[in-house]
Amino acid sequence: xxxxxxxxxxxxxxxxxxxxxxxxxxxxxxxxxxxxxxxxxxxxxxxxxxxxxxxxxxxxxxxxxxxxxxxxxxxxxxxxxxxxxxxxxxxxxxxxxxxxxxxxxxxxxxxxxxxxxxxxxxxxxxxxxxxxxxxxxxxxxxxxxxxxxxxxxxxxxxxxxxxxxxxxxxxxxxxxxxxxxxxxxxxxxxxxxxxxxxxxxxxxxxxxxxxxxxxxxxxxxxxxxxxxxxxxxxxxxxxxxxxxxxxxxxxxxxxxxxxxxxxxxxxxxxxxxxxxxxxxxxxxxxxxxxxxxxxxxxxxxxxxxxxxxxxxxxxxxxxxxxxxxxxxxxxxxxxxxxxxxxxxxxxxxxxxxxxxxxxxxxxxxxxxxxxxxxxxxxxxxxxxxxxxxxxxxxxxxxxxxxxxxx
Amino acid sequence: xxxxxxxxxxxxxxxxxxxxxxxxxxxxxxxxxxxxxxxxxxxxxxxxxxxxxxxxxxxxxxxxxxxxxxxxxxxxxxxxxxxxxxxxxxxxxxxxxxxxxxxxxxxxxxxxxxxxxxxxxxxxxxxxxxxxxxxxxxxxxxxxxxxxxxxxxxxxxxxxxxxxxxxxxxxxxxxxxxxxxxxxxxxxxxxxxxxxxxxxxxxxxxxxxxxxxxxxxxxxxxxxxxxxxxxxxxxxxxxxxxxxxxxxxxxxxxxxxxxxxxxxxxxxxxxxxxxxxxxxxxxxxxxxxx
Numbered sequence: 001x002x003x004x005x006x007x008x009x010x011x012x013x014x015x016x017x018x019x020x021x022x023x024x025x026x027x028x029x030x031x032x033x034x035x036x037x038x039x040x041x042x043x044x045x046x047x048x049x050x051x052x053x054x055x056x057x058x059x060x061x062x063x064x065x066x067x068x069x070x071x072x073x074x075x076x077x078x079x080x081x082x083x084x085x086x087x088x089x090x091x092x093x094x095x096x097x098x099x100x101x102x103x104x105x106x107x108x109x110x111x112x113x114x115x116x117x118x119x120x121x122x123x124x125x126x127x128x129x130x131x132x133x134x135x136x137x138x139x140x141x142x143x144x145x146x147x148x149x150x151x152x153x154x155x156x157x158x159x160x161x162x163x164x165x166x167x168x169x170x171x172x173x174x175x176x177x178x179x180x181x182x183x184x185x186x187x188x189x190x191x192x193x194x195x196x197x198x199x200x201x202x203x204x205x206x207x208x209x210x211x212x213x214x215x216x217x218x219x220x221x222x223x224x225x226x227x228x229x230x231x232x233x234x235x236x237x238x239x240x241x242x243x244x245x246x247x248x249x250x251x252x253x254x255x256x257x258x259x260x261x262x263x264x265x266x267x268x269x270x271x272x273x274x275x276x277x278x279x280x281x282x283x284x285x286x287x288x289x290x291x292x293x294x295x296x297x298x299x300x301x302x303x304x305x306x307x308x309x310x311x312x313x314x315x316x317x318x319x320x321x322x323x324x325x326x327x328x329x330x331x332x333x334x335x336x337x338x339x340x341x342x343x344x345x346x347x348x349x350x351x352x353x354x355x356x357x358x359x360x361x362x363x364x365x366x367x368x369x370x371x372x373x374x375x376x377x378x379x380x381x382x383x384x385x386x387x388x389x390x391x392x393x394x395x396x397x398x399x400x401x402x403x404x405x406x
Numbered sequence: 407x408x409x410x411x412x413x414x415x416x417x418x419x420x421x422x423x424x425x426x427x428x429x430x431x432x433x434x435x436x437x438x439x440x441x442x443x444x445x446x447x448x449x450x451x452x453x454x455x456x457x458x459x460x461x462x463x464x465x466x467x468x469x470x471x472x473x474x475x476x477x478x479x480x481x482x483x484x485x486x487x488x489x490x491x492x493x494x495x496x497x498x499x500x501x502x503x504x505x506x507x508x509x510x511x512x513x514x515x516x517x518x519x520x521x522x523x524x525x526x527x528x529x530x531x532x533x534x535x536x537x538x539x540x541x542x543x544x545x546x547x548x549x550x551x552x553x554x555x556x557x558x559x560x561x562x563x564x565x566x567x568x569x570x571x572x573x574x575x576x577x578x579x580x581x582x583x584x585x586x587x588x589x590x591x592x593x594x595x596x597x598x599x600x601x602x603x604x605x606x607x608x609x610x611x612x613x614x615x616x617x618x619x620x621x622x623x624x625x626x627x628x629x630x631x632x633x634x635x636x637x638x639x640x641x642x643x644x645x646x647x648x649x650x651x652x653x654x655x656x657x658x659x660x661x662x663x664x665x666x667x668x669x670x671x672x673x674x675x676x677x678x679x680x681x682x683x684x685x686x687x688x689x690x691x692x693x694x695x696x
Contacts, residue, residue, distance in 0.1 A: 048625060051525030190670045218669035221629045223620075226419040227664040227672075230544075234412045247527055247621055254619070258536050258547050282529055285536070 037083035038074060038342045040065070040332060041103035041111035042325075043123060048091025049221050050116055052246055053321050057115050057137055058086060060325030063310065068333045076340035082333065089114070093122035100126040109342040110135065110351075112328045115321065116245075117141035117192040124152040133348045135328045138295070138321060140270060141192045145371040151344075153351050153368055155328050156295055156361075157376040159193070159270065163200040166269045166293035169380045169392045170239075171208050173267075173291070173401045180404045181238035181264050184210045187228060187252060189244040190217040197243045197269055213237050222248050225255040232256070238264045238404075242271050249273035253286040264404035268292040275381045275388060278317040287383045289405040291391070295320035296379035297360050299396055304360035327359040331366065334358065362396050415544035416661045422550035424657015425557040426612055430630050431637035431649040432561065433608030439644025440581040440601040441489075443504040449631030450515035451606055455481055455613030456622040457519060463530045463617070470532065470614045471552065477610040485606025490599040519624040527623045535618045553615045560611055561650050564604070568646075577601055581644065633660075636680050642693025652691060655679070 042061045044054035065082045073079040085106050087099030096119040103111055110133035114120035120139030127134040128149045136144055136152065140159040145152055157165075174181050186201055188194030198215050205212050213235050216228050229252070232240060240263050242252055250273050253266075266274075266289070273279035274292035297304040297318070307326060308318040316322070331354060336342060339350035357365040364375040380392035382401060389399030430452060437445045458477050462468040468476065492511065497503035538545035568574035579587040580597045588594050620626070637656050641648025656676055663675025683691060 046525055047520060051520075051623060051625060052527040055525040216669060219673070222669060223629050223633075224419075224423050224660075226423070226547075227416055227661050228669060230412050230415050230419065231665070234409065247623075250527075250529065250621065254535070258538060258619075259545050260538070282531060 035073070035078040035080050037081045038077065038336060039083045039085050039106060039108040040329070041087060041099075041106075041108040041113075042084045042329075043087045043089055043096060043099050043103070043111050043113040044325075045089040045091040045095070045115055045119060046086075047088055048095070049247070050091040050245060053115055053138075053319075054089070054091070056316070056319045056321035057113055057325045059311070059314075059316060060322035061112055061137075061329050063307065063322075064326040064329035064333075068329070074333060074336045076337050077342065080336075080342070082329070089116075089119050089123070091116070091119075093118050095119075096123040097126045099123070100132070104130045104132055108132070109336070109344060110332055110347055112332060113137050113325065114139050117144065117196070120144050121192060124149055127151055131344050131348065133332075133344060133351055135332055135351070137324045137328050139193070141196050143192075143196075149371065150352075151348055152371045153331075153373070154371060155331055155359075155366070155373050155376065156324055157378055158372060159197050159200065161376065162270060162293060162378045163197060163204065165378050166267075166380075167201075167204050167208055169293060170267055172392070173380075173403050176401070177403045179209075182209070182211060183235075183237045184212050184239045184241055185232055185235060185237040186212060186215040187232075187240065187242045187244065188215070188217055189220045189248060191220065193270070194243045201241065201243075201269065210239070218244070218248065220245055220248055222251065225252045226259070228252065229255045229259045229261055232263075233259060233261050236263075240266050242266065242268050242274070244271070246273045246276065246279070250279055250283065250286075253279075253290070254283060257283075257286040262406050264406055266290045266405075268294070270294050270378075274383070276317065276319055277388065278319070280383050280386060280388060281317075284383075284386045289383060289402055291380060291382045291401065291403070293378050293380050295324055296362065296381060296390060296396075297323045298362040299390060299398065301360045307360060323360055327361055330359055331356055362393075411543060412665070416665045417658060418544065418546065419550075420658035420661030421654055422547070422554055422657070423661065424654040425550070425554040426615055426653075427630065427633055427637055427657055428650050428653020429553070429557045429560060429608060429612040429615065431634040431641070431653050432557075432564070432646065433605035433612075434634050435638045435641065435644055435646065435649040436564070436608065437602055437605040438638060439646075440577055441504070441598055442501055443508065444635065444638075445602075445605065446505065446509040447488075447511040447515060448508075448605075448609060448634065449627035450512040450519075451481070451485075452609045452613055452627035452630060453519060453622065453624060454515055454627075455610040456617050456620075456626055457523065458610070459614045459617040460528055460530060460622050463532075470530070470617045474556075474611050474614045477614060478607040481610035482603040482607040484603075486599045486603035488606070489602035490595065493602070494595060494598060516624050523624065525623055527621045529621045530617060532618050547619070549615070549618045556611065556615055557650065557653070560608065561646060564608075564646060567604075573597075573600060633676065636676060640680050640683055640690055642690030645690065645692035648690055648692030655691075 044057045046054040069081045073081040089096035100123050112135045115138050117139040120136050124134045128151045136154040142158045142160045145154050188198040268274040271292045274290045275294040280287045311318045334356040335350035339346040355365045367374045381388050382391050390396045391401045459470045459473045462473045493507050496507045537548035576592045637652040641652030659675050659679050664672035
């Protein structure tokens, strides 16, 4: 009876089990080559003040993973599927860091996301302790990639590049209109992203002939923008430059509309809502004429347009969090394909040497220097006719700037 | 910056903002005054009510100001049921347990909202959201003015209810001397539930006043709840006039400190005044001495 049920002897059973265990520990690449899923951490602030952006980012990443898996997974790893390990940074650096620890324990090959600069600064540092490759989706503070962390890669532009592009474009737009704008007020959120950007703009705007009348910082969330708008109204600047997240941007624009504050232009730099279809659809009057220098997809890319339709079919808006995360996961998949391994060191090496051009952004092939994609550039958009048009760079533009507005 | 051109509008704006704070604090102070608990689920209930007003508008086309007449009774009933069937039994009459239960309730409500409605930020666009009254030197936003009027109406209605009705008198009796009230045949569990229901109804009214100009997402109410806690202590815990005056005062202080110290430090002004009042009058502006 016993012999029938267990044809192996006790000694044979122990030997074969030990061999199997040794093989599993010693040759993970062999196992993965047979199609073992590769875990990828998708880290977003899906609760808390930044939850809308975080959920959008998660959506973009998940759509990319779905597509990659449906197309046969990572072929060099025997068709290994990408297995997302979703984490919630709770809109705080501490929350993000805790998730990095969990993801490391879960054995992820890399992490994508972070969203806010403050979160990215903390989480990339935490991931560096484990040599865990980290692809930053949105966080724009230059320090994220300037600290010499070998594990950190940013696909999109940092705010050094964005601020320069924004200034160049602003000067070009203002000059073309006969220089109607001379005075500026900056309204920014007070974390790493807004404060850093305001500092840069304060240094560079005067060099371009603009006078910065006042720079106003506000926390996230801010319940009421009336005092800020009263200040704007009292000083009557030609230009208002907001740099804040979606909810606060909407409240600011609505309060400006309510208080009938109409500057010659609202020129946002990374304005959370200015390049948002949601904002334009819900508040066309408040959004009218707003310009923004921000992340934007390549409007000429069929792949981008197809993704836009897919996202809209889900009842969601095609925001920059969606297409940046979608692209970042694609970048990781390409690196996995070339590395033919989910080993962290090999993946880091593959990311560092990436020349990927299969993305949906108006960038060239990726080229990382100290973790920063050198080809990443922002676009200038303007809300015109209840739609968002690209006004610069000319290569992608589908409309001319409307400036001044009053 | 001291110019009256900006100072007076900022002062008015502070009063208008403070009116909504007062309404949120009114519910909180009522619950504290009778049940002697700080309701940690207050912010989550505000969010739930804002979602209620949002969906009433989106699905039924019900104007938020009309939603008051639907949502206030619904949330009264909800508050009544929560106190009677969840907080009361789960806390076993212990104050500290009530705190934990309300905290747990907040987590459950927020996550239920997150699960059902995602983290999307939602707003409604009503025609009067951008209506203003031109005072010459500034524009007063009509929705905020409605908020100011509403808070006075609610406060007066609440005062009349507490003074003139048997239930109101019973609430006051329970708040003052629970055991004595019980000996007089007052059903304390019922009175607790009614009070919790009234507090929750106040939150529903505040939600309807907020939604025309504010956004809602599963964490939206949290932006108001800390300031409401501050108002309750500042005005005197359990004091209705305290919540009213405290709310308006905090609105003005916030507006002024934002003006002079900057928005990032605006909150500091609130807590400086708060600490100053507690140093001089530890029981709060309208609180009775222990």
